[in-house]
Amino acid sequence: MVRIFVDDKEIFVDEKKSLLQGCLDNDIYIPNLCFLEDMDDPPGSCRMCFVEIEGMSQPVISCKIEPKADMVVRTATEEVIRLQRTSLRLLLSIHEAKCKACPSNKKCVLQQLVRRLGVRIRPRRYDHLTRSVVEDSPHPFLKIVHSRCILCGRCIHECRKQNGNALLTFARRGIDTIVTTYGEEEEMWLTCDPCLACIEACPVSAILLKDALSEETLSEDETVQAAEYQKQPAEGDGDVRQVENSTAHDSKVKRHEIHRISAEGDAIEQVAESASTDEAQAQCGHRMHRRR
Amino acid sequence: MTMEKAEKRYQLLIDSARRHLSNQENGGKPMIHIGMATCGLASGAAATKAAFEEALSEIDLDVGIIPVGCLGHCYAEPLVVIHNPGFPPICYHNVTTGKAKALVRAFLKEGDPLFEYVLGAMEENDLIPSVMDFPRFNLEKRVVMEKCGLINPEEIDGYLAGGGYSGLLKALKSSPDAVIEEITESGLRGRGGAGFPTGRKWRIARDALGSHKVIICNADEGDPGAYMDRTLIESNPHQLLEGMAIAAHAVGAEEGIVYVRAEYPLAVTRMENAIRQATASGLLGKGILGTSFNFECTIFEGSGAFVCGEETALIESLEGNRGMPRHRPPYPVQCGLWKQPTIINNVKTLSSIPHILNRGAQWYKNIGSEKSPGTAIFSVVGKVVHPGLVEIAMGTTLRTLIFDICGGIPNHRRFKAVQIGGPSGGCLPESFLDTPIDFDSLTKAGAMMGSGGIVVMDEDDCIADVTRYFLDFTQKESCGKCTFCRIGTLHLLNALHRITRGEGREGDIELLQVLSEEIKEGSLCGLGKTAPNPVLTTLKYFMEEYEAHILEKRCPAMRCRALTAFYIDLELCARGCDACVGSCPVEAIFTTANRKKAIDQEKCVKCGECVAACPPEYDAVKKVSPPELAPIIERPKEQ
Ligand SMILES: Cc1cc2nc3c(=O)[nH]c(=O)nc-3n(C[C@H](O)[C@H](O)[C@H](O)COP(=O)(O)O)c2cc1C
Ligand code: SF4
Ligand code: SF4
Ligand code: FES
DSSP states (O other), X not given: OEEEEETTEEEEEOTTSOHHHHHHHTTOOXXXXXXXXXXXXXXXXXXXXXXXETTOSSOEEGGGOOOOTTOEEESSOHHHHHHHHHXXXXXXXXXXXXXXXXXXXXXXXXXXXXXXXXXXXXOSSSOOOOOSOOEEOOSSSEEEETTTOOOOOHHHHHHHHHHSSOSEEEESOGGGOEEXXXXXXXXXXXXXXXXXXXXXXXXXXXXXXXXXXXXXGSOHHHHHHHHHHHHSOOTTXXXXXXHHHHHHHHHHHHHHHHHHHHHHOOTHHHHHHHOOHHHHHHHHOHHHHHHO | XXXXXHHHHHHHHHHHHHHHHHHHHTTTOOEEEEEOSHHHHHTTHHHHHHHHHHHHHHHTOOOEEEEEOOOSOGGGOSXXXXXXXXXXXXXXXXXXXXXXXXXXXXXXXXXXXXXXXXXXXXXXXXXXXXXXXXXXXXXXXXXXXXXXXXXXXXXXXXHHHTTTTHHHHHHHHSOHHHHHHXXXXXXXXXXXXXXXXXXXXXXXXXXXXXXXXXXXXXXXXXXXXXXXXXXHHHHOHXXXXXXXXXXXXXXXXXXXXXXXXTTOHHHHHHHHHHHHHHHHTTSSBSSGGGSSOOBEEEEEEXXXXXXGGSHHHXXXXXXXXXXXXXXXXXXXTTSOGGGSOEEEEEHHHHHHHHHHHHHOHHHHHTSBXXXXXXXXXXXXXXXXXXXXXXXXETTOBHHIIIIIISOOOGGGOOEEEEEESGGGSEEEEGGGTTOXXXXXXXXHHTOOOTTOEEEEEETTSOHHHHHHHHHHHHHHHOOSOSHIIIIIHHHHHHHHHHHHTXXXXXXXXXXXXXXHHHHHHHOSSHHHHHTTHHHHHHHHHOHHHHHHHHHSOOOTTSOOGGGOEEEEOTTTSOTTOOTTGGGOTTOOEEEOTTSOEEEOTTTOOOOOHHHHXXXXXXXXXXXXXXXXXXXXXXXXXXX
16 A cells, blocks of 8 residues: 545555546546456547646656555645546547437446446537447447447456456457457357346446347347247356356346436436536536636 | 577578578569558559569569668658669659569660669769769768668568678576666657656666566557658568567567557558567567567557557557547556556657667667657658658757758748648747757647658648647547547537638637636546647647638638639630639629629539639739739629
8 A cells, every 4th residue: 555645635545556546445536448457458548537646747657556654645636637538538529429318328428427427428529429430340249339348358358367268359440440249149049148247347338238228129039039048057067057047037037127228318318518617616616716 | 509599590590591692583683672661552563563564574584673661762752772882872753553564674775874863872872873962862860761662571581681680689698677777878769759768667667566567568559640660660570570579579578569550551561470470480470589588479450549558558559448538647668558557659659669778778868869869750641742751860959950951841832830740740840940859849849750751831821720620630530538629629620610701700819728728637637638739739820710711711721612702803704715714613603794703602512723823924814812802803794
């Protein structure tokens, strides 16, 4: 444990964990999207978790900083907020913010950040961009909505954690980068059906069960096939699989329900839109004011 | 004891190489050297070589033909140097098959050197002016490119005969620490772009803990228009291998990897060949020159993404992952390939090493400027008379480089700007021509050394359009990992697209300015951190051009199609002439009531064909910007 100062507050953090984690452990929130506590080597890709550290000329991302004794950290300087706002606006400029129809509505990390940082859910500063790939699903029962995905990579991390080898991966590059699944269909059934960790991990409901939003999309044929498949014992350790599969089926139903329930709440979109910059600053930026 | 043995073995190698070469020349028979690097081959060097062979066999002359690398004079390829006893070696430019046949008949058979084809003699003499009298040669300072174009890159003998690998021998004779000391003392800075002191990098690697350190040569060279590294490998691969072996000895590595772009097939072949020959000669592999030093070298063909030249992405790609950069620190010298301390150096950096060991740190320090010693190699392209590869002492001014060495701007046009450092560099105006070329001065001016690509622009180039071109490149090459670069560069590019299409909006300049600065600050790797440089420098130095595009819908260079128009000046147009009519691909030119010609602006696609077709004595087709300046002429009804 080392002692550091964050926004003039003395805290003690584990020097083996990142500065971001240290702050979160002490109930100091720093916006972050691509970070999860159990990552060995967080990607540092979302560019949200900026802080200023005394002695460093520019803001740095806190998920990649090792805390050092007596470090003096500021989490909400003008510079920091400016970069965080731009990062968020950029993400939103290519994010299809149809909040009413989104299962994440009201618990979405983007909505939270929009309010915290005082930007609009549809930023005026940048034209809206559309992804070249909107939806594609080589997966038998998972759907990835690229127009929602913020490429945080949490799903890939969770998948790797659950299954050793991720069945989800980034594909293409640059602005066309997407998250996609790969592998043989059989492998996907065997691995994904009992798992679905990615759905849980996604902060913006960009990964869903194909039948999560509209029951009709899964044709009767496919439903039957899916059921059939589960009945067939897998080679060798068939019994175990069957048990796993049946529990997975249950959990699938449960998640399904969560999605349906949340899809009903739709008020937040207006809330998010109407939140004026001033209000938002009042909520999130008291530190900023104090600095000025 | 072992050192004496090593020295003996080395001497044997040199002797045999020299014997080999003189056997080849067979007691003074004529020799033809043909530049056969990619630039020469692209200009038809293979056909030239075939023509020489054919003509020689016809008259049954015993003449040796040796393929060599690139002299750097790419504007004059195919280049041929003929060593004919009784004459100084003579360099011929643009040697077509016809010229090749003529040279065999006239020069080799009858002793007439055909002065009209001569570029110059390769050494001082009384007969023919030497190439050294040209600024293109004598203002250059050749160190790393010294042997390029003079030796056969496919045989180790040429390199050895000139004292090649003596730097390695010297390194083996001294301690690794002494080698690092020498490199540090020389002040050598990395030529891969950032200019990090090489000695310091090696020191960190030497001190780092690791059982399997690796030397990687970065030959990914993805900048559009840059081809220095390719040329160095194609023209003198052993120089690079020697540098790598010295680096390995210095930091305690036994493995080397040359990371070459897969789009460089000739460089790959020549490198493979060089590794094979050096290994066969005991200069690579186990127990080099009989000492206990082992160094194996392999080639890895890169996967073709610009970002894979970034050192952490390069390592990812070597490990078989997506070529995406990682956060630094840790730096590769601390934790690189397979988590081992890894040295990554550019081709030019490593190729400088043998020279420093041979001639000493002090000698190297005396070349170039105080903080940036040594030479820099640039590929100069764009609006210059003599484009090509140039090696100059650091500290040379941009003016000398562009106007003296490269011959200035062709066609009496005016210089406008120079983009230095490739797509990540900056665009500097005329007032910066006296800036010395070195790491710190360029960075101060907002540009950077980068990989060494220089593009010269004249008054006909539109700054906004050129900026759009560079941004288009970086935006497409963004790996997509981090938010600022992935999405931000596209917003920049879209704004530039709008501006050059005449759809620029009021807030666009501010958007470019603010977002550029934020992308620089917020991006993860060097690509994103430098991608906005062309935007920021052009906004700083050429704001009036942006404003003309946005506020007046005018392109000052008359480049942006949407902002220009062609019309025919009726005063100048010759009645009855119809030279332009057939040239128009869309039949936009019609005959006016008084039998002159005019352009239908609705139909015109602004290709400019009619400008070329109009006879110069009339010169009646005019180009204007904004397009409203073109007078509207009605098509006569009864047509
Ligand atoms: C986007 C990007 C592309 C790069 N491409 C190259 C390259 O093609 N060749 C190169 O030597 N260095 C390249 N670099 C620089 C390398 O990351 C690294 O700094 C360099 O190879 C170190 O060698 P040096 O110390 O000899 O300069 C690139 C850097 C970035 C950010
Ligand atoms: S699908 Fe969800 S969890 Fe996966 S990268 Fe996209 S936003 Fe992140
Ligand atoms: S700056 Fe660009 S190239 Fe570099 S990691 Fe980010 S997205 Fe990839
Ligand atoms: S949380 Fe640190 S960069 Fe994404």
